[in-house]
Amino acid sequence: MKYIYTSFFLLIGVFGFVEPLYAQVNLYESYEQGGTIDIDNTNPNAWYLIGSFQVLEPLLFSPLDDTYMGFRMYSSSGSCGVQTYVASTTDAVVLSGLSELWSSDAISFNTSSTFQTVIRNPGLSSSNWLQPSHDYGIYVRDTCTNNFSVESDSLDLIYYGYFSWDGDYGDTFNEIAGVTRIIDFIPENATTTATSTTFFLSASVYVNEIDYDDDMFLRFRYVRNEDLQSAVANKDVFYTTIDVPILSAGFSSVSTTTNVQSIGKYTYYLSIREPSALNNFLGWFGLGNVTDSGVFDEEDSYFIVVQNTYMDAFIEQMASSTAAIFENPGDLSANLDSCSPLGDFNIATCLTALILPDTLQVQALITTLRTNIFTKAPQGYVTRLIDILGNQATTSLPTISYTFDGNSPLTGETVEFDFAGTMAEASVIINDTWVSSSDDPQSAFEIIMPLWNLFVYFIMALMIFHDLTGIHKHKKHKTV
Amino acid sequence: MIIFWLITFVISIISFIFYPFPTITEIPWGVDSFLVNGVGYFKALMEFFPPLSTVFSAFMIYIGFRVSIIVLRFFFGSRAPTHD
Numbered sequence: 001m002k003y004i005y006t007s008f009f010l011l012i013g014v015f016g017f018v019e020p021l022y023a024q025v026n027l028y029e030s031y032e033q034g035g036t037i038d039i040d041n042t043n044p045n046a047w048y049l050i051g052s053f054q055v056l057e058p059l060l061f062s063p064l065d066d067t068y069m070g071f072r073m074y075s076s077s078g079s080c081g082v083q084t085y086v087a088s089t090t091d092a093v094v095l096s097g098l099s100e101l102w103s104s105d106a107i108s109f110n111t112s113s114t115f116q117t118v119i120r121n122p123g124l125s126s127s128n129w130l131q132p133s134h135d136y137g138i139y140v141r142d143t144c145t146n147n148f149s150v151e152s153d154s155l156d157l158i159y160y161g162y163f164s165w166d167g168d169y170g171d172t173f174n175e176i177a178g179v180t181r182i183i184d185f186i187p188e189n190a191t192t193t194a195t196s197t198t199f200f201l202s203a204s205v206y207v208n209e210i211d212y213d214d215d216m217f218l219r220f221r222y223v224r225n226e227d228l229q230s231a232v233a234n235k236d237v238f239y240t241t242i243d244v245p246i247l248s249a250g251f252s253s254v255s256t257t258t259n260v261q262s263i264g265k266y267t268y269y270l271s272i273r274e275p276s277a278l279n280n281f282l283g284w285f286g287l288g289n290v291t292d293s294g295v296f297d298e299e300d301s302y303f304i305v306v307q308n309t310y311m312d313a314f315i316e317q318m319a320s321s322t323a324a325i326f327e328n329p330g331d332l333s334a335n336l337d338s339c340s341p342l343g344d345f346n347i348a349t350c351l352t353a354l355i356l357p358d359t360l361q362v363q364a365l366i367t368t369l370r371t372n373i374f375t376k377a378p379q380g381y382v383t384r385l386i387d388i389l390g391n392q393a394t395t396s397l398p399t400i401s402y403t404f405d406g407n408s409p410l411t412g413e414t415v416e417f418d419f420a421g422t423m424a425e426a427s428v429i430i431n432d433t434w435v436s437s438s439d440d441p442q443s444a445f446e447i448i449m450p451l452w453n454l455f456v457y458f459i460m461a462l463m464i465f466h467d468l469t470g471i472h473k474h475k476k477h478k479t480v
Numbered sequence: 481m482i483i484f485w486l487i488t489f490v491i492s493i494i495s496f497i498f499y500p501f502p503t504i505t506e507i508p509w510g511v512d513s514f515l516v517n518g519v520g521y522f523k524a525l526m527e528f529f530p531p532l533s534t535v536f537s538a539f540m541i542y543i544g545f546r547v548s549i550i551v552l553r554f555f556f557g558s559r560a561p562t563h564d
Contacts, residue, residue, distance in 0.1 A: 314496045318488070357484035365487055372495035380504025382547075388515045389540060394527065395520025423528040445530055452531050460538040464545050 180211040180296040182218075183251075185270050189301035194308040195261050202255030203270055205246065211296055212249035213274045219243050221269040224262055225302075246272070265304050272296040396420065 185203035187193055201220045220242040227238040244254045260266070276294025339350035357365070374383045397420040404410040434444035506512035526533040 310496060310499050314492055314499075318492050353481065355482050357481070357487070361481075361484040365484065365491065368488070368491055368495070372491065373498050375503050375505075376498040376501040377504050378501075380502075381507055384504050384507050384512070385515070388512070388519055391516070391519065392523065393520055394524040395517050397521060397524050420524070420528075423525070427528045449530060449534070453534050456534045456538045460542050463542060467545070467549070 180207045180272060181205065182270050182272060182297050182299045185268075185299060185301075186255075187268070187303040190303070192304045192306055195263060195305055197259050197261065198257045199260035199305075200255065200257055201242070202253060204251065204253045205272055205297075206251050207246055207249050207272065207296070209249045212246075216246045216272065216274045217243045218246055218254045219269070219271045219273050220256065220258075221271075222266045222303075224264045224266050226264055243273075260305050263305050263307050265302055267300065267302050269298070269300045271298040397423070 183204045183206060186200060193199075203218055203220075205218060207216060221239055223235075223239045228235055230238075240258065242256055242258060244256050246252060246254060273296070274294045279294060338344055338346040338353065370383070374380065399416060399418045399420075401414055401416040403414045404412065430445055431443045435441045436443075436447065507515065522532070522536070526536060
């Protein structure tokens with residue numbers, strides 16, 4: 001019986017750790033400029049797939065002779081290299097920003113590069129056009145041969161990956177499903193941050209339509225490295241795991257806050273997952289999530305948590321302010337030119353620039369004053385009150401209703417009073433009905449408001465004047 | 481530039497003092513939501529009845545004046561140019 005169990009677990013292990021056949025290239029799905037598959041007028045047998053893509057991972061290579069970029073079609077049976085076309089750089093691939101692909105210089109494929117691609121498949125029959133839900137390869141290679149095989153011809157293959165075509169014939173390129181992946185995350189790798197009860201974790205992810213499932217989630221998982229050095233049986237107890245649901249396919253940002261109070265170096269794992277029966281099964285045996293089942297993408301990094309001291313805050317404040325002098329000079333830099341004897345020397349402008357703060361600097365001061373002082377207790381309560389009073393947001397006026405009960409003759413009847421509706425109707429009457437019949441018609445409000453404003457502000461000025469001067473009628477003091 | 485740095489220096493020292501104090505994001509005991517709703521209602525009324533907005537603006541200016549008087553008295557005491 002034990003051999004059956006052993007074989008079973010070995011089988012699970014083999015399937016769990018099996019490597020994908022081809023390395024996956026993370027392609028951006030920014031195909032907004034993409035066109036449609038179209039017939040080449042000059043050659044009816046040529047088909048062009050026009051679009052653009054970006055590689056996610058930087059790629060650097062130095063082509064020896066010619067370098068070619070092309071798409072490769074998988075046959076429906078899954079075998080490789082049956083129908084291929086290696087795009088010629090002269091007529092089939094246009095690299096935006098690169099004058100020619102076979103440059104002797106190193107060509108850098110970086111995340112900001114956008115490549116316009118025109119893929120031609122002159123040798124393909126109609127049954128071999130891009131098929132829905134099929135994978136297509138993208139490769140860069142330094143020799144040009146047809147019918148190559150990735151496995152047998154991998155020596156000259158520099159770059160290879162695939163995307164899944166989820167569209168139909170004639171669909172635009174932007175319907176190509178991208179690779180489900182984690183795009184970026186916070187805290188970034190090797191970041192040093194302060195301890196906090198509201199430690200911020202976030203990630204932006206892309207989930208394609210094919211992979212998306214209602215139960216899909218992003219798992220934030222982190223552990224303080226020194227905790228793992230403790231001798232305990234189950235180190236999982238030291239990990240903090242937070243699962244945040246991914247609510248839709250496509251691009252989305254997932255974030256949460258957590259409590260990180262201990263200083264130290266943390267290892268940080270992120271993964272896009274869906275519930276896995278295999279992992280649940282293994283977890284039941286206490287083996288944890290040891291397989292890649294249900295994991296679409298995974299990233300790991302580390303961050304360092306420190307305890308900020310008072311002096312840290314002071315130094316940070318001073319450093320940022322000093323930097324602000326030079327980083328946000330506004331008109332200052334222009335004015336400081338007037339201090340140079342070799343430039344447009346002007347003593348008045350020079351002194352002004354040296355002494356008086358610039359507009360942007362004043363704004364920076366006000367922001368700092370508010371953030372570091374005015375929002376702190378106890379004056380923070382007053383600041384909050386002012387914020388509330390100054391907030392322009394309105395609250396919907398409630399509808400009041402009353403239902404008669406008991407022995408009233410109106411028992412069961414409901415009376416409703418929609419205050420907002422009543423006010424809106426009244427406002428329409430005042431604005432649109434009560435309008436003067438002059439050549440330039442004005443509503444009642446437009447006529448009355450200037451007088452009303454004058455009256456209110458006059459009263460306000462009178463009160464301020466009264467407060468400043470103390471001119472008011474004194475009460476007689478009672479004498480005993 | 482010089483005045484900016486001097487004011488920054490003063491603000492930094494005051495920030496240094498207030499650093500351990502908690503940052504207030506809302507007024508406790510439910511007062512915050514009460515005020516937010518109340519002011520929200522009032523501003524909704526102001527949209528229908530514009531004269532109210534003038535009263536509110538004047539009120540805010542007067543409150544600002546009173547607060548600046550308090551600040552002046554705090555710093556200058558009896559020398560503040562205000563009437564007791």
